[in-house]
Amino acid sequence: xxxxxxxxxxxxxxxxxxFGALQAVFSLxxxxxxxxxxxxxxxxxxxxTGPWGLFQPVADGIKLFFKEELMPAGxxxxxxxxxxxxxIATAFTAIAxxxxxxxxxxxxxxxxxTWLQGREISLQIADLxxxxxxxxxITALGVYGIVMAGWAANNxxxxxxxxxxxxxxxxxxxxxxxxxxxxxxLAGSFKVADIVNHQAGPFWHxxxxxxxxxxxxxxxxxxxxxxxxxxxxxxGETELVAGFHTEYSSMKFxxxxxxxxxxxxxxxxxxxxxxxxxxxxxxxxxxxSIVWFVAKVAFMLFFFIWLRGTLPRFRYDQLMxxxxxxxxxxxTVNVLATAAVVTILNR
Numbered sequence: 184x185x186x187x188x189x190x191x192x193x194x195x196x197x198x199x200x201x202f203g204a205l206q207a208v209f210s211l212x213x214x215x216x217x218x219x220x221x222x223x224x225x226x227x228x229x230x231x232t233g234p235w236g237l238f239q240p241v242a243d244g245i246k247l248f249f250k251e252e253l254m255p256a257g258x259x260x261x262x263x264x265x266x267x268x269x270x271i272a273t274a275f276t277a278i279a280x281x282x283x284x285x286x287x288x289x290x291x292x293x294x295x296x297t298w299l300q301g302r303e304i305s306l307q308i309a310d311l312x313x314x315x316x317x318x319x320x321i322t323a324l325g326v327y328g329i330v331m332a333g334w335a336a337n338n339x340x341x342x343x344x345x346x347x348x349x350x351x352x353x354x355x356x357x358x359x360x361x362x363x364x365x366x367x368x369l370a371g372s373f374k375v376a377d378i379v380n381h382q383a384g385p386f387w388h389x390x391x392x393x394x395x396x397x398x399x400x401x402x403x404x405x406x407x408x409x410x411x412x413x414x415x416x417x418x419g420e421t422e423l424v425a426g427f428h429t430e431y432s433s434m435k436f437x438x439x440x441x442x443x444x445x446x447x448x449x450x451x452x453x454x455x456x457x458x459x460x461x462x463x464x465x466x467x468x469x470x471x472s473i474v475w476f477v478a479k480v481a482f483m484l485f486f487f488i489w490l491r492g493t494l495p496r497f498r499y500d501q502l503m504x505x506x507x508x509x510x511x512x513x514x515t516v517n518v519l520a521t522a523a524v525v526t527i528l529n530r
């Protein structure tokens with residue numbers, strides 16, 4: 184087999200594994216979120232379908248797959264169909280350049296092809312030199328799916344949800360991008376793997392400590408970017424029925440929900456890689472491992488659920504005020520201070 188076909192086969196296998204893993208995590212998160220919220224609010228949550236309700240995601244999938252597809256009579260047919268496709272496509276594309284652990288060597292097993300035995304495999308689909316810029320560009324496109332869904336349904340509630348989403352993205356995308364600038368300057372690279380390796384060593388080398396304000400800003404802005412409580416104004420059930428996806432049903436609704444959860448996973452993965460040392464344990468006696476990465480991502484996902492069960496939704500004016508008058512100035516000062524420190528230390 185030629186080297187080109189070898190690389191192509193490895194990439195296809197990576198895509199299949201990561202795509203399947205994300206679908207599994209999405210299904211599991213729908214169950215975990217309801218169970219954790221129920222525990223926090225002294226409720227039972229799903230506990231009928233299977234032992235401890237573990238088959239509830241399967242039941243939800245079957246229900247959504249066989250439900251009737253509805254579309255408003257006045258909707259724009261092509262935009263209505265394209266919106267969930269665009270949302271899920273951008274969600275999966277953004278996560279393609281994120282590493283999930285240190286590279287490993289394939290074992291010399293007899294059933295493996297000769298060219299694969301001992302080969303180093305990186306745990307990411309594509310290792311781009313401009314990985315962070317690629318993620319930033321693709322995630323910025325994700326809002327078009329929500330805006331398109333809100334406009335195409337020809338419904339005032341969905342339109343308001345789409346407009347809120349675009350305004351929210353403009354407000355918090357700037358803070359999110361600025362929170363990355365400091366760690367890019369410290370690592371001297373846009374590659375996510377380089378940023379992770381720059382944090383090797385004791386846990387106080389993690390970017391969370393020298394870039395503490397950037398860490399807080401990114402967590403807040405990332406929560407707003409994926410429209411999680413308390414920044415879920417594009418949906419706003421108490422005000423807009425269900426916001427931008429009010430008119431969606433069956434698998435179109437499932438795709439919109441999957442895109443939201445995959446985006447939340449992307450934010451959690453980036454927090455782990457950019458600020459929490461990625462796959463590094465933070466101690467000299469424990470080697471790098473995908474286990475540390477998974478633990479950090481799981482903690483961040485729990486944190487997002489915790490926020491939803493604790494904080495009320497912001498008012499729209501509070502959302503805008505907090506983004507423009509607080510987060511952006513703090514993020515700008517953090518960038519200037521980091522630039523000054525890096526310049527002084529490199530002299």
